Amino acid sequence: xxxxxxxxxxxxxxxxxxxxxxxxxxxxxxxxxxxxxxxxxxxxxxxxxxxxxxxxxxxxxxxxxxxxxxxxxxxxxxxxxxxxxxxxxxxxxxxxxxxxxxxxxxxxxxxxxxxxxxxxxxxxxxxx
Amino acid sequence: xxxxxxxxxxxxxxxxxxxxxxxxxxxxxxxxxxxxxxxxxxxxxxxxxxxxxxxxxxxxxxxxxxxxxxxxxxxxxxxxxxxxxxxxxxxxxxxxxxxxxxxxxxxxxxxxxxxxxxxxxxxxxxxxxxxxxxxxxxxxxxxxxxxxxxxxxxxxxxxxxxxxxxxxxxxxxxxxxxxxxxxxxxxxxxxxxxxxxxxxxxxxxxxxxxxxxxxxxxxxxxxxxxxxxxxxxxxxxxxxxxxxxxxxxxxxxxxxxxxxxxxxxxxxxxxxxxxxxxxxxxxxxxxxxxxxxxxxxxxxxxxxxxxxxxxxxxxxxxxxxxxxxxxxxxxxxxxxxxxxxxxxxxxxxxxxxxxxxxxxxxxxxxxxxxxxxxxxxxxxxxxxxxxxxxxxxxxx
Numbered sequence: 001x002x003x004x005x006x007x008x009x010x011x012x013x014x015x016x017x018x019x020x021x022x023x024x025x026x027x028x029x030x031x032x033x034x035x036x037x038x039x040x041x042x043x044x045x046x047x048x049x050x051x052x053x054x055x056x057x058x059x060x061x062x063x064x065x066x067x068x069x070x071x072x073x074x075x076x077x078x079x080x081x082x083x084x085x086x087x088x089x090x091x092x093x094x095x096x097x098x099x100x101x102x103x104x105x106x107x108x109x110x111x112x113x114x115x116x117x118x119x120x121x122x123x124x125x126x127x128x
Numbered sequence: 129x130x131x132x133x134x135x136x137x138x139x140x141x142x143x144x145x146x147x148x149x150x151x152x153x154x155x156x157x158x159x160x161x162x163x164x165x166x167x168x169x170x171x172x173x174x175x176x177x178x179x180x181x182x183x184x185x186x187x188x189x190x191x192x193x194x195x196x197x198x199x200x201x202x203x204x205x206x207x208x209x210x211x212x213x214x215x216x217x218x219x220x221x222x223x224x225x226x227x228x229x230x231x232x233x234x235x236x237x238x239x240x241x242x243x244x245x246x247x248x249x250x251x252x253x254x255x256x257x258x259x260x261x262x263x264x265x266x267x268x269x270x271x272x273x274x275x276x277x278x279x280x281x282x283x284x285x286x287x288x289x290x291x292x293x294x295x296x297x298x299x300x301x302x303x304x305x306x307x308x309x310x311x312x313x314x315x316x317x318x319x320x321x322x323x324x325x326x327x328x329x330x331x332x333x334x335x336x337x338x339x340x341x342x343x344x345x346x347x348x349x350x351x352x353x354x355x356x357x358x359x360x361x362x363x364x365x366x367x368x369x370x371x372x373x374x375x376x377x378x379x380x381x382x383x384x385x386x387x388x389x390x391x392x393x394x395x396x397x398x399x400x401x402x403x404x405x406x407x408x409x410x411x412x413x414x415x416x417x418x419x420x421x422x423x424x425x426x427x428x429x430x431x432x433x434x435x436x437x438x439x440x441x442x443x444x445x446x447x448x449x450x451x452x453x454x455x456x457x458x459x460x461x462x463x464x465x466x467x468x469x470x471x472x473x474x475x476x477x478x479x480x481x482x483x484x485x486x487x488x489x490x491x492x493x494x495x496x497x498x499x500x501x502x503x504x505x506x507x508x509x510x511x512x513x514x515x516x517x518x519x520x521x522x523x524x
Binding site for chain 1: 300302304305307309312313315319338342346349
């Protein structure tokens with residue numbers, strides 16, 4: 001079964017890029033949001049929950065760190081992977097509970113490997 | 129009136145020929161009030177003083193809140209307030225109006241305290257005379273005006289700095305964002321086994337350029353961070369541990385080249401310097417540059433570290449990285465110099481197309497209290513390779 005990924009990113013081209021990469025590497029994109037507020041609402045209604053959430057930082061309405069906090073309040077086991085060009089968001093992101101941080105522009109192999117690693121880590125041990 | 133005060137009066141009267149200065153006199157002693165009024169009544173052809181007098185601090189404060197004055201003459205001993213507090217109370221609500229303190233001889237120390245706290249001047253009652261008082265008022269107004277101009281300039285400079293930092297931040301952030309799809313799609317083409325091989329080679333070049341752009345943005349950001357960080361916040365690194373890592377990285381990045389690296393390091397002593405990851409990246413950058421610019425397949429690099437004593441109380445490690453690549457013309461060498469990257473040098477560097485990495489290293493080394501320069505490997509012949517010398521303070 002393919003890993004489910006939810007995308008929070010305000011740049012349409014970057015979303016397109018994520019979708020294409022994720023499809024090629026066998027992930028399933030279960031949805032995306034252009035801003036933090038909408039992301040929280042969509043995430044709350046997602047069933048089943050995504051295995052990994054890709055999170056930008058500089059977003060309209062709510063930034064990535066605030067959005068991550070809210071998402072983790074809804075589901076503390078959510079795996080949020082920060083992917084941002086704003087390197088100053090790394091420490092705040094990790095300290096509110098993001099599971100990983102990648103700097104933009106990311107290396108394709110590292111991006112794919114990190115999502116896989118986080119997604120599989122979220123699975124029950126029995127399925128490994 | 130003295131020449132100096134006439135000149136100042138003239139400057140004030142440019143527009144209206146006659147300058148009218150509104151003075152608030154906060155003084156309860158009728159004798160002193162009369163004296164001051166008489167002295168200022170003399171005025172001159174170009175200058176008229178219009179005096180408002182009040183007896184108490186409370187009324188003075190009310191006046192200054194509601195009306196505009198050019199200067200305040202303030203007696204420190206009033207019925208409702210005595211001493212330095214009188215000044216502080218009035219000053220707190222009228223920061224833009226020059227205050228001249230009037231004091232009696234035995235209270236001169238308090239008057240000096242008032243000047244330290246922001247009063248423009250103080251005058252001693254009993255020693256007052258017309259010209260002294262007029263000049264005191266005019267100088268105070270002029271000084272206050274200059275202070276205001278200076279303050280505005282400082283505020284403008286600060287806001288210009290904030291703006292330029294913000295623009296840089298947007299630029300760095302958005303370009304990194306824009307590079308993401310470029311790099312990702314080019315990498316997808318590289319990995320696509322169905323794509324023709326020359327297409328994949330071209331895509332690899334796009335990836336390489338995007339990576340360079342990305343690492344350049346990161347270097348500039350790093351430099352900005354470094355310059356804002358106090359020295360005690362940086363990690364200390366041992367050069368003997370660092371160089372093998374740097375060497376490995378450069379070999380990995382340039383599998384097409386045969387790179388030989390020889391070392392000459394002092395034995396039995398820790399080669400510790402301040403700078404952590406930044407010093408690491410700098411040496412990586414210096415070696416990367418050597419590998420990037422080497423035209424031949426073979427590149428020989430030697431790394432030598434020697435103690436370099438300074439005249440002051442600091443001692444340094446001198447690190448010399450020599451390569452047999454294509455060398456560097458003198459004009460470019462000059463940009464990596466002991467004095468670091470001054471603003472002028474940075475600007476000149478832009479117009480001369482100097483590799484920004486050299487300027488960044490200069491600024492880094494300078495920030496850590498060190499220095500650096502570039503020499504010819506073979507003195508007098510710049511085409512035979514370069515020797516990059518970096519002096520960094522030794523850490524214990």
